[in-house]
Amino acid sequence: MEEPAAYTVVTLGPSGAGKTVYLAALWQTLKVHHPGLLCHLSLDDVRKENRLEEVFRQVADPGPDWPPSTLPGDIPEWVFSCKVISPHGQFTAMKVRYIDYAGESLTGVRDGGASQEFVDTLREADALLGLLDGRRILEMMRGESDFLDQMSRTFLLMQNSTGPIHFVITKWDLLAGHYTLEQIRERLMRHPHFSSLVASRRTWKTRRMAVPPGRIRLLPVSSVGLEFAFLDSTGEMRKRANRRPEPYNVDLAFGAVLPDLLARAYEVAAEERRRTGAGATAGSRGAIRRTFTAGVATPLSALLSSRGIQVPVHMLAGFLTATSSLAGRALDVPPSELRKARRLQRSFRRRSVNAVRDDMSAAHFVLHRTVRLLNDVEQRPENRGTRLT
Incomplete structure (x- = not known):
């Protein structure tokens, strides 16, 4: 049987937002059988598998260093196969091709220097995964940053995509206990370009479908877990002693892609x-x-x-x-x-x-x-605000 084609998901986020670390955490979470989704991921390229393993090893290492950011001009691609094991064998449910753009691509966007290749890739992607740096969100909530203004041009470019857009708030461990997802959602919606992007999808009505097409979601995620790292007095991210990273909600952003894409199709x-x-x-x-x-x-x-x-x-x-x-x-x-x-x-x-x-x-x-997982997550009080459209 012919192998399934791969959906293309472009991950976007400023330098330091944690895109590669997120993919490494996703790999660690789903490379073994997932108890909720009842599937697992595989990578055909052993070199890329080793790369994600190395990134997560650097995260888990008790030393002070964190993995380096994606280099300018480097556009890694990761093709994950979603596998299901049943009494009848192992089968490929879907493939997802992630394109991880360096944060400097967004800097170029803000400076008016977005390349045509970058714009075309956004337009042609099946889905967009926008990573919002939790540390910058924290500064925004405290009134210390104009983070959304810096992302404004990116929000406008995202309007060219008709596929699902999932915003992932990374480093949720910095925000948990201080701000709720609903409070952050309300703050994001006060920005005219962000709210316009969301409003552009609210006119898309779908009856008799569990998930409308082109849905925009806001998902709280921590690639290291809620108790692994902290901000010290100098504003540096530090690792807590004798703690292991325990990724939080990284499977949620992956699981949300499938029903949204099929509903849109x-x-x-x-x-x-x-x-x-x-x-x-x-x-x-x-x-x-x-x-x-x-x-x-x-x-x-x-x-x-x-x-x-x-x-x-x-x-x-x-x-x-x-x-x-x-x-x-x-x-x-x-x-x-x-x-x-x-x-x-x-x-x-x-x-x-x-x-x-x-x-x-x-x-x-x-x-x-995945639909069941999303429904369970959205019904929890702490996740009010997950669904934007």
Whole structure:
């Protein structure tokens, strides 16, 4: 079976925000079986795996040094495969390609020197991961920094992307106990460019979908945990003695990507079907879903690709087929495809990894687990403010 294509997520943040450390913490958290998502990550490139291991080793080392920032001009790419193990074998649910831009790219943006390559990459990305330096956020909350003004041009550039945008507040350990996520959200929303970016997505309405397309989220994350580091009297980040880093919420930002991207892909495709009227009455979502189950996943994937949205065919087919309870009833579906659709539906309802038999059902299984994780997180009082749109 053909390997799933990779979603592209561009990570953005000023120098020192902790982008590479975040990816290293993500790797440490998900390289082994995750008890909530019931999956794990792998890296095909052993050299990059060793690089992330080295970064996290430097973080955990009791010495005073921290890993160096990404060098100017260096744009590392990390392709993670999300794997699910079931009684029937190991399957690849999805791949996520992270592009880690150096903080100097944003400095160039502020100085009016953003390269065309940088702008094009933002526009073509499937999703953006904006890292907001928790230390700078702390200064902002205390009235000691114009951090948001420095990020203003970046917020404007983000408007060119129609995919999900997830803002990650790094170094949450510096903020926890002093400010709530809701307080920080309110402060961010007072900045005209940040609030305009959020408002531009609020007009995107989606009925009957758990996650609207192009969603913007605000996620509190600490790559080292809540008790590992502190700011000393000179303003330097120090490591506490006899403590181990215990990453906090790094899996959340990864898990949020999948349902947001699939929901966006569904809405764009549905709108295209309504516009052309092909195979369904315009505006009839039920008819649109039934048309999807007739085996149009491959041309639909090509259509989405032409509009800048990369969705693996197997994942799109599994998601769209399983969302229709009418599969096989109103359409002349081959028996083998009907059995596959019913298996996917049973897998979704039972939430059982035992039903994962191929990459397609693995993708659908992980989709369900990530939606469940997001719902659980958003219902906690301390996470009020996570969802911006």
